[in-house]
Amino acid sequence: MVALDKSEVREGVDRETIETVKAMSGTYKYGWNTEIETEYAPKGVNEDIVRLISEKNGEPEWMTDWRLKAFRRWEQMEEPKWAMLNYPKIDYQDQYYYAKPKSMAEKPKSLDDVDPALLATYEKLGIPLKEQMILAGVEGAAETPAEGRRVAVDAVFDSVSVGTTFKEELKKAGVIFMSISEAIREHPELVKKYLGSVVPQSDNFFATLNSAVFSDGSFVYIPPGVRCPMELSTYFRINAENTGQFERTLIIADKGSYVSYLEGCTAPKRDVAQLHAAVVEIVILEDAEVKYSTVQNWFPGDAEGKGGIYNFVTKRADCREARAKVMWTQVETGSAITWKYPSCLLRGDDSQGEFYSIAIANNMQQADTGTKMTHLGKNTRSRIVSKGISAGKAQNTYRGLVSVHPKATGARNYTQCDSLLIGDKCGAHTVPYIEVKNNSSRVEHEATTSKVDDDQLFYCRSRGMDEEEAVALVVNGFCKEVLQALPMEFAMEAQSLVAISLEGSVG
């Protein structure tokens, strides 16, 4: 399926890995569902549900009040309509806002106590949660191509965090990595200080809903001067039916620290669309750096556009102090609807924001995604590289804002948005906003739209590739700049996903 034999494989990637990736063919691979008893809160959302979620998480009063304030605000708000997305009206009262595996009624003390069905779920997803197995190299070795690379995982299943790996080892380094529900209990001072400081409660319709009903998510604190000893990751799995997932991630990189964070997500195939509205807040202090990589592979719905995840996500990084640096990398292949604009607030002088994105929309998928770069500090720099690929009857929109404020002298932005169309029934759109309010800043924007080059296809075909392989190879080449920005394991996964997502788009 994937034209890996012919493509250049990076050094350090062994044959076995390639085979594994090659095996990832077929249509949506993660569409199975785990048979597990689930405990639901009543359907719909109201103040009682908000209180119930807060109570289930054992939250202090200030947190409950914070949620209620958001909920009251949300009731006043209207769903935004400006994106180039068409979907049936969402009935917010016809969803479950809280679903938890029954076996999680008592929070497991360690990973050994976690329900084997849950562990099996993650293993099947290629996310081994048992540290000893990872360490022994028994399981999941194929998924970790480079030896010795370990990734700590926080696994979120429907509304709750199932477990977090390598907690002890991270603790030694001073890194706090736990579910946000635990963090609210164990580190209220940090949560209180930073929660909502990047994405305020009333930021937008979906973020406000999230502020009211978020059930879990991940919390990361990297203390001053610490380089996080391993990559951190969160894996989101929606399993229950008619259930929305609302997770909240808060990452704080204190002065001079560094962390690379990965996020993955999948959901079972279902006929009915499901809602996902997440918020990710990142606070970056002086000289710190955060890399945030996402491979979004929610169920995209079937070829007729039935089912799939409606993905409304607010992600924002605040480079609060001088020389702070953030890099967003996203590979968006899943979801029926994507509404997502990971943004950078460049407040500190000399701070830097980067956004690398591949968005693939096939069949009936619709994606409206991009970024916002807000230059507030002096000599701030930003770079945007966006690659949009449309196939089938899909619509793919890049929407972005580069704003250079009058005081942000000496700022620099470079934006490149390329779109590729495969087939004459799809659409590719570019909607960039550029606001430059001083003259010492330099802003450049370039965009192109084209189809897969016939000459390149012909060349590949003449070398014996079938048409789908050839398209996959050309598309991978088109995305190369972004794929290179991903951590290696992700790059491999993303590369194969590119091919899988485009399956059936040719001929």
Place this chain on the structure above:
Amino acid sequence: MALAQAKRAATEARLEGLSLPASGAWLAQARGAALARLSEMGLPGRRDEYWRWTDPTTLAAAEAPAAALFDDGGERPAFDKIDRVTLVFVDGVFDAAASDDPAAAEVEITRLAEAGAQDIHWAKDLYGALEARGQAPVARPFAALNTAIATDGVLIRATGKAAKPVSLVYRHASETSDAILHHCVKLEEGAELTLLESGPGAARFSTVLEVEVGDGAAFHHIRTQGRDHERRVAAHLFARLGAESRFKTFTLTANGVLTRNETVVELTGDDSVAHIAGAAMGDGGFHHDDTVFITHDAERCESRQVFKKVLMNGAEGIFQGKILVKPGAQKTDGYQISQSLLLDERSQFLAKPELEIYADDVQCSHGSTSGAIDETALYYLRSRGVPERAAQALLVQAFLAQTIEEIEDEALSEDIRTRLEAWLARRLG
């Protein structure tokens, strides 16, 4: 809801006391339809996305804000060396004494005021028709208002090659004038016409120009918008292009407290070509907005947008340009560039270069840049003994040159170049 109500109130306030000019049957019908469109959409307010960067308040106000008359110091008029047929409007009122005999152009020219009194006229299929088409997907309320209440303008029909360019000269004579002109141009198959427009027109000036370019026809349009600092303009150009036709428009804007130039072009015939270009230079209280919408609805068409702005002392430049490629408009070649040169820390450039594409076999690209004068180039010129301000002027000229190159006719491009150089000499000399 509150917003819709506020809009309705503002629209009603604007229309209060206005009655549709008495017209013949064909025009009365077009005016009525335009008024209905306007009532439906309402006049824009600050919250409208399409007016994100330009405040429409003074354009929508019932009373036009006063604009002091401008003494250009005896500068020679635009296009004065061009052999042309001149039609003069003073504050929107036709000045027969100052105008040439229209017959010299060897095309059919009628004034709207005259044609509108008749019961039937060829313009009935054009007047307000392209404007109405241009209202979707984005509303252009000021154009609908214009169609409803414009009392004069020219209606031009060409069946062959025009003998001379037709030149519309707009003089501004009263500090409180509020002028509305509506022109229609119909080029039959294979016809050719050059239309020139010059002058500020009035304290507040609204123009709509509807151009139907027939198969194989060619339309050239050069416009300068006068140098009055306080004048306000809302200019709309709607064009529809037939097969193998050519359409070229260029606008030079120097000064003006508010300019909104909307250009809406629809390529409906295969193998047609549309070029839209503009150079704007502003100093101080200057707000200039180029809003362009190109629709490709035929195969193998080419569109090209080239816009450059030089901004100083807090001047504001806006560019909103969109290329829409409809399903089936294969082999489209769409290009767009918008650039600004900011000569000081207070000037601003705000841009939204948009692409919306529903056909796969296309080549579309856009670029947008903003920044100061290239220090290295400046240093090079200085090291060659060119004084700083002269070096600046030279680099600004070089920056704007690409837009002037879009003008095909050499005499016309020379005329524009001279005016641009004179402006620069006054500012940077």
